[in-house]
Amino acid sequence: MIQETDAVVIGAGPVGLFQVFQLGLQGLSTHIVDALPYAGGQCVELYGDKPIYDIPGIPVCTGHELAARLTQQIAPFQPQWHLGTQVASIQPQADGRFAVTTSQSAQLIARAVFIAAGVGAFVPRALKVEGIDAFAGTQLFYQHLPPASQLQGQRLVVHGGDDAAVACAIQAATSAEGAAASVALLHRRDVFNAPPDQLAQLQALRDGGRIEAVVGQITGIVREGERLAALQTLTPEGAEQTVPVDVLVVALGVSPRLGPIADWGLAMERKQLVVDTATFSTSVAGIYAVGDIITYPGKRKLILCGFHEATLAAFAAAEALSGKPVVLQYTTSSTHLHQLLGVGAAGIDNG
């Protein structure tokens, strides 16, 4: 499906989210894309529950809280979200716009593109077992359970030892809707890394026979016709075992991949995009870049610095798109900005 917009923001980390806000203040509509199924980038994926102390005006907040506040702040601008999908390509069009294509085949036609891709797209760590990829989307899923209709009466195996895997197994074992016939949690050792309350619930479900913990490493698969029928595993003692499976959820965590960005024809230095620090334009006019993905003399990989970069990039894009200088207005006092934000004019009106 082709959708037209003023801007596409690639990456819903803190800087991408604030980019949407700054574009909104310039009256520009946005679509925002992230490989993760939720907003927040590194703040949520790498340190969601840890405190951040250097966001101006917020003495302390967690990664999750910062993502939630930024998401709330951009709500008035109603960005179109594309989560759980990766931007695969950016193609300049004859009319000066860009065609941005996602891994789910959405095509966004944008007047400007903002790359806020951080350390790369967070994608699930793949299971490297010969032949397994053929079952992706039918019997093999990453990080999340499939819809209840695909679990009903099935033998589920969740592979992983961290909280995502433990949460999937608990969710499947306690769900009334789409109840699996059996739930196995397969990990290389009988030690799981999850919050204490989750571990206690896991133990209770194991004791009650709702979850079976299987210790071993996956070494191969067993097919029955076109179907994945079982996993071959090796125990720590070196014994081979066969684990029957109808649905396999691999939850081995996510890792960042620079991915296709390197193929977009933009000037790069040591895997980072080179930008002009007055406009945060990349080497291609109309494509801007902000946050951890960029490099320039003095660059610091801090959220605060990304916020500054996003602000200047939005001003530069607004000027380039309108062909005239953009007058600075304050959110405290501009009635125009109040209208865009959908707030009453509480400040002095000199906008």
Ligand code: FAD
């Ligand atoms: P990211 O947060 O990395 O977000 C980029 C997003 O883009 C990701 O969600 C990714 O999935 C997505 N993406 C990338 N490529 C694609 C693609 N092709 N298609 C779709 N999506 C894509 N900074 C501070 O200022 N203060 C701190 O206290 C602080 N503590 C930190 C603690 C830790 C442990 C770490 C690791 C970092 C910390 N940082 C801190 C750094 C801070 O998190 C980063 O500077 C910030 O997250 C950068 O934001 P970003 O939006 O540029 O990138």
